[in-house]
Amino acid sequence: MAKSDGCVHILQGLLVFGNVVIGMCGIALTAECIYFVSNPHGLYPLLKATENNDIYAAAWIGIFVGLALFALSILGIIGVIKASRTLLLVYIILMLITFAFEMASCITAATHRDSLTPNVFLKQMLERYQKSEPANNSDKELTKTWDELMLQNHCCGVLGPSDWQEYTSAFRLTHNDADYPWPRKCCVLNAQGLPINLDGCKLGVPGYYNSNGCYDAISGPVNTHAWGVAWFGFAILCWTFCVLLGTMFYWSGIEY
Amino acid sequence: LPTPPARLPYVPHVPPMALLGKVTATTFALEGPRCVFDGHADASDTVWLAVAFANASATFRNPRSRADVPPYKQLPTARSYMTLETAAAAYLCSAPSPPVLRVGGDTACRDQDRQDPCNGPLPSPGPYRVKFLLMGCRGPKAETRWSEPILLRRAVSPCTIDPAPTRRGSDVVVIASILASLGAVLASAVLGALGAKVWGSLCHQDLGTDTFIRRSYRTHHIPPALPQPLPPGCRCSLPRLCRSSPQPPAPC
Numbered sequence: 001m002a003k004s005d006g007c008v009h010i011l012q013g014l015l016v017f018g019n020v021v022i023g024m025c026g027i028a029l030t031a032e033c034i035y036f037v038s039n040p041h042g043l044y045p046l047l048k049a050t051e052n053n054d055i056y057a058a059a060w061i062g063i064f065v066g067l068a069l070f071a072l073s074i075l076g077i078i079g080v081i082k083a084s085r086t087l088l089l090v091y092i093i094l095m096l097i098t099f100a101f102e103m104a105s106c107i108t109a110a111t112h113r114d115s116l117t118p119n120v121f122l123k124q125m126l127e128r129y130q131k132s133e134p135a136n137n138s139d140k141e142l143t144k145t146w147d148e149l150m151l152q153n154h155c156c157g158v159l160g161p162s163d164w165q166e167y168t169s170a171f172r173l174t175h176n177d178a179d180y181p182w183p184r185k186c187c188v189l190n191a192q193g194l195p196i197n198l199d200g201c202k203l204g205v206p207g208y209y210n211s212n213g214c215y216d217a218i219s220g221p222v223n224t225h226a227w228g229v230a231w232f233g234f235a236i237l238c239w240t241f242c243v244l245l246g247t248m249f250y251w252s253g254i255e256y
Numbered sequence: 257l258p259t260p261p262a263r264l265p266y267v268p269h270v271p272p273m274a275l276l277g278k279v280t281a282t283t284f285a286l287e288g289p290r291c292v293f294d295g296h297a298d299a300s301d302t303v304w305l306a307v308a309f310a311n312a313s314a315t316f317r318n319p320r321s322r323a324d325v326p327p328y329k330q331l332p333t334a335r336s337y338m339t340l341e342t343a344a345a346a347y348l349c350s351a352p353s354p355p356v357l358r359v360g361g362d363t364a365c366r367d368q369d370r371q372d373p374c375n376g377p378l379p380s381p382g383p384y385r386v387k388f389l390l391m392g393c394r395g396p397k398a399e400t401r402w403s404e405p406i407l408l409r410r411a412v413s414p415c416t417i418d419p420a421p422t423r424r425g426s427d428v429v430v431i432a433s434i435l436a437s438l439g440a441v442l443a444s445a446v447l448g449a450l451g452a453k454v455w456g457s458l459c460h461q462d463l464g465t466d467t468f469i470r471r472s473y474r475t476h477h478i479p480p481a482l483p484q485p486l487p488p489g490c491r492c493s494l495p496r497l498c499r500s501s502p503q504p505p506a507p508c
Contacts, residue, residue: 178377204276
């Protein structure tokens with residue numbers, strides 16, 4: 001009898017510890033997803049324009065799943081300590097629902113990260129950057145985002161300034177090739193925002209224009225965002241799986 | 257008859273260094289003809305650049321004087337023109353000449369429809385051939401050879417860009433498969449546990465022996481029964497004999 005009691009206490013202790021970890025991870029997931037949703041790198045207009053901002057949907061789901069995990073972990077701790085069948089049954093069913101939502105969020109974030117190839121951004125930039133007529137709000141937002149991106153990261157185009165030469169674009173319709181082989185924002189600018197050597201920039205003399213593409217500046221934050229949601233969520237779910245199995249075993253052993 | 261211009265062996269070419277804009281859709285760059293005209297040029301001479309479509313370079317005739325120079329406007333009809341008029345002194349060995357010349361850089365030439373020789377953007381991808389021509393007061397004095405055909409860039413439509421990913425990342429497959437299997441295991445465990453409980457309660461089986469977790473333990477304490485004293489009168493040590501009627505023993 002004493003040995004069985006000891007085993008029961010160990011199981012209870014493990015389940016309480018498991019639930020504490022789930023609660024803390026839930027808070028961490030909520031905090032991380034709030035950070036991503038707050039758009040720290042200003043890339044949200046680019047993703048919205050791809051009609052593929054499911055990474056943001058995954059982050060929103062993550063916020064609510066994190067809070068649910070925290071609340072359910074408290075319920076689980078109470079249920080384990082009181083050995084109450086009802087509480088634990090409620091806990092198991094709600095946890096399964098939360099598990100399903102988090103699973104959807106992880107898979108969505110991972111899948112849609114894969115679909116954000118350089119070509120997606122290239123096509124969108126060529127078709128909509130500096131689009132003059134008809135330009136809706138999202139086109140203007142996109143132009144503003146690209147201008148800021150190119151200014152802050154000292155980059156040009158998606159793969160390089162040659163994007164503007166290899167393809168025709170909305171930009172090309174309003175800016176002739178001789179004066180603007182690539183946008184002025186691709187030139188190295190001085191403090192007043194003017195190119196330090198306009199002829200050098202047009203010719204492509206190294207030092208007067210930005211020769212690297214902006215794809216790294218875009219994909220870095222997007223990757224962090226997507227993998228942060230997907231892999232952290234995956235880790236939480238693996239842990240939750242173990243805790244749930246233990247809880248179900250514990251529940252089946254409680255007498256009426 | 258004016259003397260024919262001296263043919264110099266220099267071949268104009270696009271600059272060899274890495275310049276991203278040396279050939280665009282409407283412009284191209286040329287290396288400056290440094291030291292080429294030394295010994296032929298006077299202080300008052302000018303160096304012109306003759307640009308012609310590659311298939312029209314053979315029919316190009318040098319202009320006899322500055323007034324006959326074909327301007328940019330004549331390119332569609334005459335299939336050639338001359339531009340980039342520069343003082344010959346700029347290309348001497350002793351002078352710091354511009355390293356790179358840009359043909360087609362003056363958009364005002366095209367937009368304002370100027371009649372004089374200017375440096376307008378090229379209307380089609382070409383290919384073009386160029387040569388340098390040293391013009392004096394009495395006509396052309398020296399010329400270089402025609403360059404190799406220079407083909408300008410042709411831009412394609414962005415509709416040809418295929419945004420689909422080339423291959424599905426392995427990370428997605430790992431996450432999706434592992435999560436799906438975990439979810440399936442959990443769902444089946446819950447259904448199995450619930451089903452076992454329901455089936456057990458339907459068959460009225462006593463599952464008390466399975467429970468190992470007790471919330472409270474209230475037992476009914478039954479004191480053990482005390483042994484009853486023997487009735488008086490029965491002194492037999494053997495109970496069997498005591499049950500039958502007692503008989504007098506044999507005479508003592």
